[in-house]
Amino acid sequence: MPHPASAPDGLIRLGEQPGLTTYLKNVWRRRTFAFENARGELHAQHMDTALGNAWHLLNPILLIGVYYLVFDVILNATRGVENFIVYLAVGVLAYHWAQKTVTAGAATIVSNEGLIRSLAFPRILLPLSTCVQHTYAFLPSLLVMIAVTFAFGERPGFGLLMVIPAFVLQVAFITGVSLLAARAADAFRDTLNLLPFLFRLVFYGSGILYAVDDRFHDAFAHPIVTFIFIANPFYALVSVWRSAVMSSQPIALLGWLWMSATIWSIAVLVIGLLVFRAGEAGYGRA
């Protein structure tokens, strides 16, 4: 039998990668799936609990409560920050959002094998849906974050509007990282075991629990250390969040940090999209 390289009349080759524009159009046309799937998952998440959806609000409150108890009441730590509990709350909530999104996003291809093998659709909708889900789940945290800010005497004024670009940048960044992680986890399942440790490491290295400016005061004089912190996307993102909601704590080198956060977010989103798409045909293989 001859082996035709191109499709016979009226037939299309299955499993072929559409061009980037067609691919994005297909995804855009089905975007409702990502939102509907996210809503369904959020809805089902706490369905079996007595408090139900109230957990979306209770989780960040309890989380901040524990940090408040340990660092403020018991340790009475200020670590050179005027309003340490707010500083901590903002960092912890923003970081948790990133961690949860990426950890869940990484598992999407692996955990949705059934769906992938049942229906044909652009697989990128699955990690995107996870990002939507965790971004929805972050909204109550954002309310808690702003409430804590005001409760502890911060008066950010119009500066508070900067939470909007901070939010947008973080959405772009964690979406990109999720896409990269999902592709990596599909190729090497071991990624899923490694991720929690990576996040823990970055947690300690991104000034969530301490003020970098203060702790590395002398070291900060060294341009390389300064560069490393500015170039750390997690430190940059957490810092722009802090600058938006806090009036008491000036953030050093804020302009550079905004720039770093912007460059990282755009670059990681674009690269994540391309890397995930390149693996599209192979997802669902045992």
Next chain:
Amino acid sequence: MAVPNITVQLNQVNVTYRVYEDRRPRLRDRLTGGGSRPAFRSIHAVKDVSLTAYEKDVVGVIGRNGSGKSTLMKALAGLLPVSSGDVFATAQPTLLGVSAVLRPNLSGRRNIILGGLALGLTRAQIDAKTPEIIAFTGLNDFIDLPMRTYSSGMRARLHFAVATAVEPDILIVDEALSVGDEEFKRKSQERIEGMRSKAGTVFIVSHSLSTITQLCNRAIWLDKGVVVADGDTETVVNDYRTLANQGR
């Protein structure tokens, strides 16, 4: 036109996948050092399969367990990547399998919405079709329960109803009919007949030879990933039955 149009064409398709093998390392493996590493085994499930299907074809696919039927169907549906060869079709085929899980924690109703959206329908189109889909499934008040609480027959009904709501040109039914009751079988057969009359193509994988003879005009017999026979249903089914009865 006397010659019917081709809807599906497979050229020398091979499917190989790699699975982790859970076995104790043998002494030889230990000596050669192979036992200390996780053992991955390549399964060559579909070997050099070529076939052509036409409009109004209802093709039965038969063969023993593990003969590569489901793998071939997944590859045909574009759900499992092929290692080599070409798969051509007039449109993206829709596959119905028993193991199909949509979203086990979500209700039947939410699964209808999600399935429809994944297939590219708009919310309005889905809302318009939902009553018809629910009527087809016969799930009634079960429709708002989480899908994990469904029996396999109920799941099959729902999946069948969702996947055929968009009227695919090419439908692949992988054992999905066998878990349903008589009423579901009748309904789904009606739908298959409807598709065929609209110049669609249907593939049916089944161990029930009576289902195959009843529905199909043509049958393909797979064994160990290779096509053993491809022809009219009577002949292929009889040959298969004869061999099966010999016990081999």
